[in-house]
Amino acid sequence: MSNAVEFDKIDVIFGNRQAESLELLDQGKTREEIAAATNNVLGVADVSFDVPEGEICVLMGLSGSGKSSLLRCVNGLNAVSRGSLRVRAGEDMVDVTSCNPTTLRNLRRKNVAMVFQQFALFPWRTVEDNVGFGLELGGMGPLERREIVREKLALVGLDKWANKYAHELSGGMQQRVGLARAFATDAPILLMDEPFSALDPLIRNRLQDELLDLQEKLNKTILFVSHDLDEAMKLGNSIAIMEGGYVVQHGTPEDIALRPANEYVADFVAHMNPVNILRGRAIMHRLDSDQKSGNTEFLLEDANIRVTLQDGVVRSANNGERGELKLINYDGTLPDELDATDNSIVFVAQEDVLLKDLIEMRSITQNPVILTRDGKVTGTLGRKEFFDSLTQTASVAD
């Protein structure tokens, strides 16, 4: 897959003694030492990673860690002091650190849109005119614009509010307008600077869900800044954790949760609830390829269950004492009739099922859960894997 954004050794210094500060940075001086010597502030230091198209990448860290500074470099709101930052514009990659103002402007109009923490809606414009702002800048006529704006407002469920002013709407609705405004130009890359931080937790949660639903439909590349690891874990396909301007760890949510790179990351993870984040594939016992291909059998050891496969698909599970076991496909909810413990069933679930749901399954049956991808078995999850997953994050928390 091609990349939408490529950060290549990015340094950002705020202040007017750039060369001097970069020199100090190269000598390994910290942010505080640089500030003391030059009065300049180190925003971002030595950041290199790629964001593939269609991915949600969360930049995460405490305030002052440089996450917003890095995000703002992508559309040129912050100037990059050194390094190269390439952003996809159609077939080409544009280096925003060196392109001319016209190229940057076109990039902002067509390829990169932004959503702000404090919404940044224009109070003198109606909802409709706010959403149409980007299109208006590009010179689109009012009739054409109106059609697109209505469509985007419908997307965020605000089509009945088109003629209101922003201050007549609640915070959650205002940010939906912000989202619609960013969607309006059909820019494939979306920058979101703590978009939900100013909202209360319930609304925040709902907007996160809506964003994920919209992402299914729209398939944008999203760079999302957050200081909340739960939010990052929920939304992110990948997470870059920042501290003092540096990216200290960049990886999948499971990577971060199970293998924190340092104390700082571990500290974040300690305050996070693993059951909402960890997925089956991160903690399962993986089957060898000869165990899971073709028509074979394998043994679920701690429960003494023999599983028969046909073309990699589970056909039956057999336990010596109880005979044939009932296979139940888990599709997001437990069947209603299962409310007591029942050791005569075996659950089969997608490998990206959440630990939370796995715990629910385990509360009904002692038997291991069989995990699949595209219908084919990939691994199993028994007692050992369960406790490992929980103690691993718990030990991180210590």
Added chain:
Amino acid sequence: MEWLTETKIPLGQWISSLMDALNEHADFVFYTVSDVLEFIIENTIDFLVWLPALLIIAVFGALAAVLHKSWKLTAFTVLSLLLVVNLGYWEETMETLALVIYATLFCMLIGVPLGVASAHRPWLHQAMRPVLDLMQTIPTFVYLIPTLILFGLGVVPGLISTVIFAIAAPIRLTHLGISNTPKSLLEAGESFGCTPRQLLFKVELPSAMPSIMAGLTQCIMLSLSMVVIAALVGADGLGKPVVRALNTVNIAQGFEAGLAIVILAIVLDRICRRDHKEKSGQ
């Protein structure tokens, strides 16, 4: 102390020589400007006086009703202007109205662009500040004399003096409005690809509009406060009867003309002012 007073710096002499030089070598410029302005203003006054007073009062009443949707303000506007007609100062009121309209127009035409420019260029703001302070604080009579010499007697030196006195308000308030544009809105504008011109017209000016409108009303008020001064150099209007009343110690005339000025001021202020509700709804 003698050494200090021995040779006086000829500051006044310099200004006087400068004025003489201007008057001698560039008088055609000033006279042309004066003639053109006088022609425009006189015609406007003629037109306003030619219109039936009741029609103008109706227009003011309608403006009050439409812009503010307040029957109280509408009633006040109509009744107070009728009182002016009754007192016999309608013609003078129209002359003053024309002067105020043109003074405000020139102030806004020059002041808003200057305010915008100074908000974008800190050095210009620094340079303009003392000049604006000077223009606001220097006694009006001081620059009344040179304008009189350059432009001759009549409404034009009155207009110029009024503009000099009132222009600081729109400049300052435009500057304030533009530089107080919230950073987040500027960034939103930039991030969607505004050109500098679009940023000015689609973000900064709309955001500064309440402040600029406050500059407009202030400008009107300051212009009105200059009508008596303008009358001293020959501008027609409500200032004339006040000056005449002063010279003849005529309390009755002075009071009536003064009341007419106040009525015009209040009516213009109330109609131009945007109340709080409208501002936030904007």
